Amino acid sequence: MAKPIGNITVVGGGTSGWLAASYLARLFEQRVKTGDLSITLIESPDVGIIGVGESTARPMGDLLRLIGINESEFIKRCNATFKLSGWFANWDIDEAGKPVSWVNPFFSQSDIHGLNPASLFASYGMHRGGGPTDEGFTEAMSVCPDIIRAHKGPRLLGGEDYKSEIPYSYHMDAIELAKMLMERGKELGVKQIIDHVNEVHLDDRGFVSELILRKNGAHPIEFVIDATGFASIIIGKTLKEPFEPYDKYLLNDRAAVAQIPYEDPTRIEPTSRATGMNAGWAFRVPLFNRVGSGYIYSSKFISDDEAIAEFKAHIGDGGREVEPRVIRMRIGKVRRAWVKNCLALGLSSGFVEPLEATAIYSVQVQLQWLFGYFPNSDFNPAVIKRYNQLINGFYDEIVDFIALLFCISNREDTPYWRAVRHDMEIPPRLAENLELWRANMPGDLDLRSMTFFSPSSYRSALMGKQFYKGREYAAASLFSEANWRQYLNMRRQKTKDLMAKLPDHYTLLRRIRGEDTSPSASVTPIYINS
Structure with missing residues (x-):
């Protein structure tokens, strides 16, 4: 029987590298403590971190909590703010030629008495053959736009870390996050080597056998994670895994x-x-x-x-x-993210333009699946094959949604937008779904993968981009217009009640950072049905 992996080497620091090291050290904490598993991170003193301000996806809080990072400290050190959605503007125009805007919230649209809410909105909330009669789809179905316009925060003053009934993520400084992850990783037993990798050696099976470091010489390898970013020095330059660009679907580079x-x-x-x-x-x-x-x-x-x-x-x-x-930007992915005893992570494995803040989330998903399919020393090919199938499907899922936001744009005012609309290929599964969705609203059975983007995401985008015109759907026969108006009034009252409780975003952040010590408002649980 194959032995358990005893040594993991992560090459590359920054957010991806330290996220991998600290995540694995946390999940294998007991093995690291007993010395059964060693985790080493090698980062070059010559390579900086790509970071401006990072917008993150909804599960980010779950990841930080799992690793053991205090949310209040994270918010203070990383100058983090709360994020409830992505707000899109000037991607499309309305019937009068004016730019439209729409919100893709973290709130899922709950079914209304088991019925698709988008079908009901198109039946009762839109002009026949035209756009919304009053408020847009997201405004009708979510409190998110109201919270954003009022610059409110998603938690009450004095609330506990990571506790809120309102789904949120963060905007934060990626460089400061990498420092926090480094500190946490070292607390969990990760060994750090600051040195530059000069050479990568393979054995006669094609496995990575050792790294030759500038100062420290040979570093033996059992299992290596390539987190070297776009440089991709192991999976790309050494193992020669082919890179598959997405330029036939996406223009930006x-x-x-x-x-x-x-x-x-x-x-x-x-x-x-x-x-x-x-x-x-x-x-x-x-x-x-x-x-x-x-x-x-x-x-x-x-x-x-x-x-x-x-x-x-x-x-x-x-x-x-x-x-x-x-x-x-190198837009695309390697054909296989896991080859022999090397797993590419983050930018080394692939990158899709940051329209939906999937960069860090993709690392999180890759690590979750790595842990679920963690190898023994025999590196069972079936395990590696299944992991690669999952990762490729995940990237296809991201590309489908990003491509959707471009290909159904109705702007024609510049050569770029005309090319986006008329010249670019549409991913096959998306093209099939778009034909389907001209007649029906997106549902669970339409998506091959829902790791991140759900039918709710597609409904928000298609409605926001005015893909649909008002018409009567079958669901309307089971839910009258009077019931719809009653539902909207209930929703509006819930939004009004919630808005009265939520604090100003800036005030909330100052309280969490310890810069505002005025008496807290009473902490009353917030319950919403979004």
């Missing part, structure tokens, strides 16, 4: 990024923003002390200098003094 100051630091939106530009989209990620911002664009349609000029004009006075740096 550059990012011009900058940190900008607040105009009013007390007005912090609990959302990320994605605003359509001439040749891509601009993101806005509000941290406590600054705003992380950038322009994701296609070099085929705009030069770096032109993109920087457009981006600085977009951010206005706050952009006068900034000098954005340009990052070349």
Whole structure:
């Protein structure tokens, strides 16, 4: 019988590397303590961390809690703020030619008496053959837009860490998070080597046998995690695993990024923003002390200098003094993330443009599945094959949703948006679903994978982008318009009651950071049905 793995080496620091090391050290805590398992992280003194301000996905809090990071300390050190959604603007136009905006909330739309809420909204909340009669779909189905517009926070003053009935994630400083993960990893027994990898050696089976370090010489390998980012020095440069680009589905390949100051630091939106530009989209990620911002664009349609000029004009006075740096993005994935005794993680394995904040979440998913399929020293090929199938399906899921946001855009005002709409291929499963969804609303049976994006996500996007026009769906025969109006009134009253309880976002953050010691409001549990 094969022996358990006794040594794990993580190559590459930063968020992905230290997340891997601390996560595995936490889950294998007893083996690390007894010396049955050694976890070593090697990071180069020559390589910096890519980080502006990171927008994260909903399960981030679960990950931090599992590793053992105190939420209040995380919020303070990483200048974190709360995130409830992604807010999209200027990706589409309405019937009058005006830009539309919509929200993709963390709140799922609950069925209404077992009926698809989007079908009911299209039947009763939209003009026949047209758009909404009053409020948009997300406004009708979620408290999220109201919380964002009022700059409210999702927790009550004095509430416990990680406790809220309102789903949230964070905006945070990725570099500071990497430092916290490093500290936690060392507490859990991770060994750190600061050195540069000069060579990677393979044995006669093609397995990674050792790393040759600049100062420390040979470092033997049993199981290695490649967290070297876009450089991909082991899975790509040494093992020669082919890279599969997504450029036939997605155009963007550059990012011009900058940190900008607040105009009013007390007005912090609990959302990320994605605003359509001439040749891509601009993101806005509000941290406590600054705003992380950038322009994701296609070099085929705009030069770096032109993109920087457009981006600085977009951010206005706050952009006068900034000098954005340009990052070349490698959009795609390696054919197999796990090859022999090497597993690629984070940017080494793949990257899809950060429209839905999937970068850190993809690392979290990869680590969860690695733990579920953790190998013995024989590296059973069936285990590796199943892991790779799951990862490839996960990337397909991400690409499908991101491609959806582009391919059904109705903008025609620049060559970029015309190309997005008419020239790009649509992923096969998405193309099939789009034909289906012209007649029906997205449902559970339509999606091959729902690791992250659910039918609720698709309904928010399709409704927000005005893919649907008002018409009567079959569900309307089981739920009258009077019942619909009654439901909306109940929803609005719940939203009103909740808004009265929630604190200002800035005030909540100051309280958590220990900068506001005024008496707390009474902590009353918040219950919502979203």
